[in-house]
Amino acid sequence: MVRSRSGGRPTLEEVAARAGVGRGTVSRVINGSPRVSDATRAAVEAAVAELGYVPNTAARALAANRTDAIALVVPEPETRFFAEPYFSDMLKGVGAELSDTEMQLLLIFAGSDRERQRLAQYLAAHRVDGVLLVSVHADDPLPDLLAQLEIPAVISGPRSAQETLTSVDSDNYGGARSAVEHLLARGRRRIAHITGRLDVYGAQRRIDGYREALRDAGHAVDEDLIEPGDFTEEGGRRAMTELLARCPDLDAVFAASDVTAAGARQVLREAGRRTPEDVALVGYDDSAIARHMEPPLTSVRQPIEEMGRRMIDLLLTEIADRRPAVSRGLERRQVVLATELVERTSS
Amino acid sequence: MVRSRSGGRPTLEEVAARAGVGRGTVSRVINGSPRVSDATRAAVEAAVAELGYVPNTAARALAANRTDAIALVVPEPETRFFAEPYFSDMLKGVGAELSDTEMQLLLIFAGSDRERQRLAQYLAAHRVDGVLLVSVHADDPLPDLLAQLEIPAVISGPRSAQETLTSVDSDNYGGARSAVEHLLARGRRRIAHITGRLDVYGAQRRIDGYREALRDAGHAVDEDLIEPGDFTEEGGRRAMTELLARCPDLDAVFAASDVTAAGARQVLREAGRRTPEDVALVGYDDSAIARHMEPPLTSVRQPIEEMGRRMIDLLLTEIADRRPAVSRGLERRQVVLATELVERTSS
DNA sequence: ATCACTTGTGGGAGCGCTCCCACGGTACCT
DNA sequence: AGGTACCGTGGGAGCGCTCCCACAAGTGAT
Numbered sequence: 001m002v003r004s005r006s007g008g009r010p011t012l013e014e015v016a017a018r019a020g021v022g023r024g025t026v027s028r029v030i031n032g033s034p035r036v037s038d039a040t041r042a043a044v045e046a047a048v049a050e051l052g053y054v055p056n057t058a059a060r061a062l063a064a065n066r067t068d069a070i071a072l073v074v075p076e077p078e079t080r081f082f083a084e085p086y087f088s089d090m091l092k093g094v095g096a097e098l099s100d101t102e103m104q105l106l107l108i109f110a111g112s113d114r115e116r117q118r119l120a121q122y123l124a125a126h127r128v129d130g131v132l133l134v135s136v137h138a139d140d141p142l143p144d145l146l147a148q149l150e151i152p153a154v155i156s157g158p159r160s161a162q163e164t165l166t167s168v169d170s171d172n173y174g175g176a177r178s179a180v181e182h183l184l185a186r187g188r189r190r191i192a193h194i195t196g197r198l199d200v201y202g203a204q205r206r207i208d209g210y211r212e213a214l215r216d217a218g219h220a221v222d223e224d225l226i227e228p229g230d231f232t233e234e235g236g237r238r239a240m241t242e243l244l245a246r247c248p249d250l251d252a253v254f255a256a257s258d259v260t261a262a263g264a265r266q267v268l269r270e271a272g273r274r275t276p277e278d279v280a281l282v283g284y285d286d287s288a289i290a291r292h293m294e295p296p297l298t299s300v301r302q303p304i305e306e307m308g309r310r311m312i313d314l315l316l317t318e319i320a321d322r323r324p325a326v327s328r329g330l331e332r333r334q335v336v337l338a339t340e341l342v343e344r345t346s347s
Numbered sequence: 348m349v350r351s352r353s354g355g356r357p358t359l360e361e362v363a364a365r366a367g368v369g370r371g372t373v374s375r376v377i378n379g380s381p382r383v384s385d386a387t388r389a390a391v392e393a394a395v396a397e398l399g400y401v402p403n404t405a406a407r408a409l410a411a412n413r414t415d416a417i418a419l420v421v422p423e424p425e426t427r428f429f430a431e432p433y434f435s436d437m438l439k440g441v442g443a444e445l446s447d448t449e450m451q452l453l454l455i456f457a458g459s460d461r462e463r464q465r466l467a468q469y470l471a472a473h474r475v476d477g478v479l480l481v482s483v484h485a486d487d488p489l490p491d492l493l494a495q496l497e498i499p500a501v502i503s504g505p506r507s508a509q510e511t512l513t514s515v516d517s518d519n520y521g522g523a524r525s526a527v528e529h530l531l532a533r534g535r536r537r538i539a540h541i542t543g544r545l546d547v548y549g550a551q552r553r554i555d556g557y558r559e560a561l562r563d564a565g566h567a568v569d570e571d572l573i574e575p576g577d578f579t580e581e582g583g584r585r586a587m588t589e590l591l592a593r594c595p596d597l598d599a600v601f602a603a604s605d606v607t608a609a610g611a612r613q614v615l616r617e618a619g620r621r622t623p624e625d626v627a628l629v630g631y632d633d634s635a636i637a638r639h640m641e642p643p644l645t646s647v648r649q650p651i652e653e654m655g656r657r658m659i660d661l662l663l664t665e666i667a668d669r670r671p672a673v674s675r676g677l678e679r680r681q682v683v684l685a686t687e688l689v690e691r692t693s694s
Numbered sequence: 695a696t697c698a699c700t701t702g703t704g705g706g707a708g709c710g711c712t713c714c715c716a717c718g719g720t721a722c723c724t
Numbered sequence: 725a726g727g728t729a730c731c732g733t734g735g736g737a738g739c740g741c742t743c744c745c746a747c748a749a750g751t752g753a754t
Contacts, residue, residue, distance in 0.1 A: 009473070011710055022734035027712065035732065054472045058414070059710035061405035062739050078439060088429040095425065099461065104474075107454050114446065125401045126356070127451075358740055369704035374742065384702065406740035409709050700751075705744105712739085723728075 010051040019047035030055060069104040070130040070315060073119065075140060077111030085287045086304060090134060090156070093308025101316070103129075110142075123149055130315045132156070133165075138199045152318040154311045157202050158334065166318060166333040168310045170302040172202040175339035176209025179254045179282045179300050182341055184217050188252035188280055192225040194239040194264060196256035203231075206256055206284070225250065229260050236263025244271055251279060252347070258283040258290045258299055261346075265293065280347040296344035303337050310335050357398040366394035377402060416451040417477040417662060420466065422487060424458030432634045433651060437481060437503070440655025448663070450476075457489075470496055477662045479503070480512075485546040499665040501658045504549050505681065513665060513680040515657045517649035519549040522686035523556025526601045526629045526647050529688055531564050535599035535627055541576040541586040541611060543603035550578075553603055553631070572597065576607050583610025591618055598626055599694070605630035605637045605646055608693075612640065627694040643691035650684050657682050 016026045021040060028036050029044040036044075047053070061067050072094060074081050081087045091107075098105055106128060110119045123131070123145065130152040133142060138159050146153040147164070158167040183191050193210045196203030211221050227243050229235040236255060240263065243250060253268075255261035261283035265275060273279045275295060283290055286301035314333055363373045368387060375383050376391040383391075394400070408414050419441060421428050428434045438454075445452055453475060457466045470478070470492065477499040480489060485506050493500040494511070505514040530538050540557045543550030558568050574590050576582040583602060587610065590597060600615075602608035608630035612622060620626045622642060630637055633648035661680055 012712095013710080016734095023711085024713090024734060025732085028733090031712085037732065040732080052471070054468065056409070056710050057472055057474055058405050058408035059739090060712075062403070062409050062741080063710075063712040065712095065739075067405070078435060078442065082429060082432075082435040085429075088425060092425060095456070099465075104453075104469075106451075109442070118446075121401065122451075124399070125404055127404055359742095360740080363704095370741085371704060371743090372702080375703090378742085382702065387702080403740050406709090407742075409711085410740075410742040412709075412742095695754100697754080698752090701749085703748085704746090706746100707743090709740105709742085713737090715734105715736090717734085718732095720731080721729085724726090 009056070010053045011056070012053075015044065015047045015051055015053045018051060019044045067127060067129050068102050069106055069128045070132065070312075070319075071106045071108050071122075071128045072132045072134065073108050073110055073142070074134060075110045075116075075136060075142065078109055080111075081109065086285070087134070089304040090308040093305035094132065094312055095308075096305070097309040097312040103316070116142075120145060123151060126151070130154075130319045132311050132315060137197075138201065152315060152322055154315045154318070156307060156311060157200070160201050163201075163334070166314050168307050168314065168335045168337070169202065170304075170307060170337050170339050172205035172339075173209040173212075175284065175300040175302070175341075176206040176254070177213040178339065178341045179284070179298075180210050180213035181217070182298070182343070183252045183254065183280055183282060183347060184213070184219075186252075186280060186347060189219070190222075190225065190247065190250040191252040191254060192227065192243050192247065192250045194227050194229040194236060194243070194253060194255045194260050196229060196231045196260075198228055200231075203256055210254060222247075229256060231257045231260060233259045233263040236260035237267050238263075240264035240267035244268075244273075252281070253279060254282045256284050258285045258287045258293075258297060260284075261297055261299075262289055262293060265297075265346075276345065276347050282341075282347050286342050290342075290344070293346070295346050298344045298347040299342050301340045301342050303339070306337055310337070356403070357400045358403070359400075362391065362394045362398055362400045365398060366391045414474060414476050415449050416453055416475045417479065417659075417666075418453040418455050418469075418475045419479045419481070420455050420457055420489070421481060422457045422463075422483060422489065425456050427458075428456065433632070434481070436651040437655040440652035441479065441659055442655075443652075444656040444659040450663070463489075467492060470498060473498070477501075477666045479658050479662060484544075485548065499662060499669060501662045501665070503654060503658060504547070507548050510548075510681070513661050515654050515661065515682045515684070516549065517651075517654060517684050517686050519552035519686075520556040520559075522631065522647040522649070522688075523553040523601070524560040525686065525688045526631070526645075527557050527560035528564070529645070529690070530599045530601065530627055530629060530694060531560070531566075533599075533627060533694060536566070537569075537572065537594065537597040538599040538601060539572040539574065539590050539594065539597045541574050541583055541590070541600060541602045541607050543576060543578045543607075545575055547578075550603055557601060569594075576603060578604045578607060580606045580610040583607035584614050585610075587611035587614035591615075591620075599628070600626060601629045603631050605632045605634045605640075605644060607631075608644055608646075609636055609640060612644075623692065623694050629688075629694050633689050637689075637691070640693070642693050645691045645694040646689050648687045648689050650686070653684055657684070 012023055012026050016023045021044060025036060025040060026044050029041050094105065108119055110116045131146055133153055133155040136155055136159060143155060143165050153165055155165045155167045157169050180191060195207055214221050224246050227239040229239045253264055255264055261281055265281060268275060268279055275281050281297060283297045283299040286299040290297040290299040359370055359373050363370045368391060372383060372387060373391050376388050455466055457463045478493055480500055480502040483502060483506060490502060490512050500512055502512045502514045504516050527538060542554055561568050571593050574586040576586045600611055602611055608628055612628060615622060615626055622628050628644060630644045630646040633646040637644040637646040
């Protein structure tokens with residue numbers, strides 16, 4: 001690897017001169033165009049290697065009007081990002097799928113208003129080719145901003161049944177059903193449900209699954225057995241206290257998240273209810289906490305890593321589609337991945 | 348905010364036309380140059396607002412040869428990044444210091460060889476103005492690569508006393524001293540030390556602090572009481588087992604990390620030694636685990652968030668310095684921040 | 695009135711690439 | 725033989741900015 005005489009980094013032009021070809025040809029080789037003869041390609045590749053040529057991203061971005069970067073936007077403060085295994089799993093999947101691409105991943109937190117302001121600015125400057133949106137609430141204005149700026153985006157967890165953005169989700173409805181069916185099969189009849197945040201579509205779908213699993217098995221749904229939570233541990237404690245007071249005869253609890261189940265478990269123990277003998281418990285997420293609970297928690301596993309991979313997949317397709325023609329096919333793409341019930345001793 | 352007639356995003360030129368000034372003047376206003384009259388500045392700012400102008404980063408990067416981005420390079424797999432509070436605290440400090448800057452932060456993992464390859468490519472392309480390096484081992488080639496590419500960099504934790512890169516560190520020597528002095532003050536006399544990874548400079552400094560605190564207090568250093576660990580829990584168990592076998596009369600343990608202390612604690616309990624009655628225990632990091640241990644662990648707190656802030660500070664200075672002149676002052680900048688002993692009931 | 699600065703401003707040149715048109719060469723038809 | 729088609733290739737134009745030189749107008753000393 002030789003240093004270019006100019007002292008700086010070698011340019012396309014210099015590579016072309018060295019290989020004895022034109023600028024256009026080098027560009028074609030760099031970008032893997034098939035319209036180059038093998039001999040020429042080899043010569044150019046040799047010159048690239050000799051000079052240690054690396055394309056200037058800024059120049060490319062300017063000329064081609066693309067950035068080769070995508071953003072993973074997390075509308076939460078850093079703290080939650082690190083605390084919840086959801087994000088790290090998602091990141092793993094995203095990273096894996098991106099690793100044999102030229103695309104660069106940016107991680108952007110938009111927890112505070114300040115940060116959201118900056119994000120809006122960032123998107124307006126079109127500094128990324130596409131956006132991955134995770135954990136978005138029903139009333140979040142971000143998706144609309146993205147649509148207005150015409151930036152390709154994929155959302156994890158649609159905001160509603162009418163979601164217009166491309167989305168990847170796990171089967172919340174089916175996951176909830178399997179949890180309830182499992183409890184029914186174990187002979188439980190008074191199954192309570194501590195829900196997630198009601199403004200999250202996925203939480204609604206879990207409630208639907210809970211209801212219909214009971215109905216389809218020929219049981220009436222007792223609304224008293226449904227208590228709203230918010231995915232947190234504290235919410236689980238609160239809801240469980242409420243439920244015990246209202247329905248002391250319950251014999252099972254299906255919680256919308258593992259941490260919620262952990263909160264519920266504390267209250268149950270303090271009330272002298274044994275798990276699973278007196279009250280069976282099923283959580284959601286199959287996070288690390290599920291394995292470490294006492295007793296280990298039965299939980300609905302979502303294929304989060306796989307979701308990350310699919311999101312990238314869809315996003316890259318959308319970016320590619322948008323490039324040459326305006327292929328406004330506009331078929332709504334919604335991917336739903338299956339969940340799996342992981343049975344442990346809490347049920 | 349009006350859309351530019353061309354359909355795309357407005358350019359500097361269009362803003363200039365609208366404000367009735369030249370391109371250069373708009374550029375000056377955008378970049379906050381003082382050499383613009385108030386009236387002109389106001390006119391330009393109005394035009395910017397009306398058109399909703401946002402500078403094109405790629406064009407700027409190309410023309411000015413800078414990217415306005417810096418990378419936080421983590422030479423570990425994602426998993427460790429999420430597991431250790433060290434990183435999230437660091438990120439918090441970094442983010443805070445960067446928040447009133449135009450600089451963009453990129454998070455880059457370089458755990459696998461594959462990822463390192465990509466990183467090298469990335470740096471060679473000069474896609475960032477500077478690099479923050481955390482948790483680097485003594486034999487890591489990354490710092491040299493950075494030096495060779497002449498990319499400003501700041502390292503957290505120097506690799507050795509001869510570190511050439513600008514560095515920010517906490518006072519490992521002083522932290523260790525304070526831990527040992529605390530144990531001495533509590534009347535302990537047979538104080539063992541489970542070290543960190545020996546190829547980490549900070550771990551060496553802690554050993555130095557341990558030794559000199561004993562010596563300065565007039566005690567001989569018994570080398571049998573020093574057992575190498577590796578910062579992990581498993582390492583703590585192993586080392587503690589070793590120590591108990593070799594020196595059954597020890598009455599205190601200073602561990603180089605909280606997780607190591609947790610490992611040691613398990614072994615001590617299994618051996619029937621009470622903490623703190625029989626064996627006092629002090630950890631390092633003051634991480635969440637310290638607060639949640641049974642009994643709560645006395646630990647040396649490092650101001651990690653502050654370290655993150657200082658690192659950014661130094662890096663931005665270095666980037667700014669490099670821009671116009673080649674101010675090879677080359678005074679080695681090494682910042683060392685004080686630690687604090689957080690006393691709990693384990694000692 | 696002249697000169698020497700300073701201040702604010704306009705606009706040319708150029709950053710390194712991609713896009714695309716044009717051109718010579720070969721191959722295959724009529 | 726001429727015509728048509730398609731390769732592979734060279735290089736002009738232009739992406740939107742910053743840098744810097746040139747210049748007009750103002751200021752104050754001589």
